Amino acid sequence: HSPNNLTLFGDAFFSNASIVLTQELNSCSSSSLASFNGVGGALYADPIRFVDSETNDTASFSSVFSFSITPSPFCSPGDGISFLIAPDQDSFSSFKGHIGLPRPFDVKDPFFAVEYDTSFDPLLGDVNGNHIGVDLNSVVSVSSVDLTPTGVNLKSGKTIKTWIEYRNPIKMIRIWVGYSAVRPTNPVLVARLDLSQILKEYMYVGFSSSNGQGSSLHVLDKWRFKIYHGSFTIPLDIVEEGDCFVCSPDDLHSATATATHKSEQEKFVLGVGCLVTLVISIIAIVLVVIFKKIKERKIVVINNNTFGANPRIQTRSSVNTNFAAERIQANRVPTRLSLAEIKSATMCFAPNRIVGEGASATVYKGSLPHGPQVAVKRFQRVSGIGGWRNPFTTEFATMVGCLKHKNLIQLQGWCCEGSELVLVYEYMPNGSLDKILHNKTRSAIVLTWTQRQKIAIGVASALTYLHQDYTVSTKV
Numbered sequence: 001h002s003p004n005n006l007t008l009f010g011d012a013f014f015s016n017a018s019i020v021l022t023q024e025l026n027s028c029s030s031s032s033l034a035s036f037n038g039v040g041g042a043l044y045a046d047p048i049r050f051v052d053s054e055t056n057d058t059a060s061f062s063s064v065f066s067f068s069i070t071p072s073p074f075c076s077p078g079d080g081i082s083f084l085i086a087p088d089q090d091s092f093s094s095f096k097g098h099i100g101l102p103r104p105f106d107v108k109d110p111f112f113a114v115e116y117d118t119s120f121d122p123l124l125g126d127v128n129g130n131h132i133g134v135d136l137n138s139v140v141s142v143s144s145v146d147l148t149p150t151g152v153n154l155k156s157g158k159t160i161k162t163w164i165e166y167r168n169p170i171k172m173i174r175i176w177v178g179y180s181a182v183r184p185t186n187p188v189l190v191a192r193l194d195l196s197q198i199l200k201e202y203m204y205v206g207f208s209s210s211n212g213q214g215s216s217l218h219v220l221d222k223w224r225f226k227i228y229h230g231s232f233t234i235p236l237d238i239v240e241e242g243d244c245f246v247c248s249p250d251d252l253h254s255a256t257a258t259a260t261h262k263s264e265q266e267k268f269v270l271g272v273g274c275l276v277t278l279v280i281s282i283i284a285i286v287l288v289v290i291f292k293k294i295k296e297r298k299i300v301v302i303n304n305n306t307f308g309a310n311p312r313i314q315t316r317s318s319v320n321t322n323f324a325a326e327r328i329q330a331n332r333v334p335t336r337l338s339l340a341e342i343k344s345a346t347m348c349f350a351p352n353r354i355v356g357e358g359a360s361a362t363v364y365k366g367s368l369p370h371g372p373q374v375a376v377k378r379f380q381r382v383s384g385i386g387g388w389r390n391p392f393t394t395e396f397a398t399m400v401g402c403l404k405h406k407n408l409i410q411l412q413g414w415c416c417e418g419s420e421l422v423l424v425y426e427y428m429p430n431g432s433l434d435k436i437l438h439n440k441t442r443s444a445i446v447l448t449w450t451q452r453q454k455i456a457i458g459v460a461s462a463l464t465y466l467h468q469d470y471t472v473s474t475k476v
């Protein structure tokens with residue numbers, strides 16, 4: 001942060017290597033509230049080009065920053081901090097309260113904000129005083145999430161690091177939040193969002209904050225903002241980013257190149273790998289059985305002891321939270337799985353586990369330890385630069401947006417390791433409807449007319465949801 005490339009407004013000031021956005025009050029009387037602006041912000045001094053006027057393409061971007069929010073011991077907490085993209089430098093400097101963002105009836109210019117909200121206002125649809133929200137032209141968030149289950153307390157006074165990533169080709173925003181310097185594997189918020197409707201050619205980027213009816217010290221420590229135009233995509237940086245949520249064209253390309261050069265060697269390694277995985281799986285199953293037996297015995301002992309002194313019951317989740325199925329249940333968004341977990345679930349993609357084959361993938365029946373059965377969809381390797389339009393990326397981008405409809409299958413996880421691209425879904429034990437309708441597998445199931453009518457209405461309802469409510473523009 002240098003005073004030269006940042007414009008501060010309201011109560012904000014530079015302090016060592018940080019920016020203090022709002023002042024902390026020593027009392028909450030109306031006179032002390034009036035003596036401060038209550039709003040503070042910092043914007044990068046130069047406008048950033050978000051839209052290429054020649055091609056009309058909107059950029060992708062990533063923003064990483066760390067901040068801390070310390071409520072005053074004398075008042076209720078302030079409102080929080082927002083990351084902001086605004087059309088001009090004066091857009092928001094006059095708005096008091098609402099994290100320095102305009103109230104719904106004050107909106108004049110389009111804006112985008114991610115709010116780290118510490119005040120609970122039910123009239124604005126807030127879930128509580130510890131949430132993040134994505135705002136498009138309004139402080140009523142289009143998507144928000146309670147941070148409490150993640151263990152992050154925005155008002156703890158501790159340094160919090162957050163990663164915001166918008167990928168325009170797939171119209172998706174993802175946000176991570178944590179206390180660690182390393183990005184957590186799973187984002188806390190994933191939403192489908194089209195910012196091309198909001199972003200003008202040049203916009204200002206920065207932060208706003210407000211105290212509202214309370215007071216907190218809102219401090220911004222470090223900030224990195226990157227923008228990606230045209231064919232440049234947000235690169236996959238394993239060391240820095242810590243995962244490979246969506247593979248970039250380069251990753252797929254290099255994976256393919258490596259695959260062709262090393263195919264013989266790989267076959268051998270895969271063979272040995274599968275053998276090792278098989279042995280490990282058997283050992284794991286034996287251990288799980290022993291573990292279960294011990295646990296059953298423990299619970300019996302505990303139950304017998306219920307009225308004794310200080311009975312302590314250990315739940316399974318407190319014993320081990322590392323199983324893939326438990327991570328899937330704990331995360332409300334699709335979860336990243338390792339290739340070892342996928343291989344163990346499918347017995348190394350065993351041919352007798354194949355339940356179907358599509359145009360671009362083979363589907364295996366799999367089972368994750370402690371979880372229900374899953375359908376593991378293994379995509380064929382992409383030759384050349386498949387880019388954003390390869391079948392894996394297209395399907396992933398469509399399904400990851402947390403589609404919620406009772407007739408739509410849920411994406412539970414994904415794996416993108418080496419040259420393997422895999423999506424994991426709920427398992428449908430009766431397989432494909434067309435096989436039953438056309439009796440392709442000589443299935444014993446014969447659908448009655450009432451069942452067929454119910455299925456047709458269910459399919460139509462899901463299609464309506466996809467096309468009208470969710471505007472998915474892909475093959476169904």
Ligand SMILES: Nc1ncnc2c1ncn2[C@@H]1O[C@H](COP(=O)(O)OP(=O)(O)OP(=O)(O)O)[C@@H](O)[C@H]1O
Binds near residue numbers: 355357359360361432
């Ligand atoms: N979740 C699932 N549970 C059980 N079986 C499944 C599941 N998903 C797919 N299958 C089986 O795998 C087959 C192939 O599925 P896949 O999604 O790859 O292709 P598709 O949708 O039939 O065709 P396309 O590749 O053109 O999209 C299906 O026909 C079905 O029999």
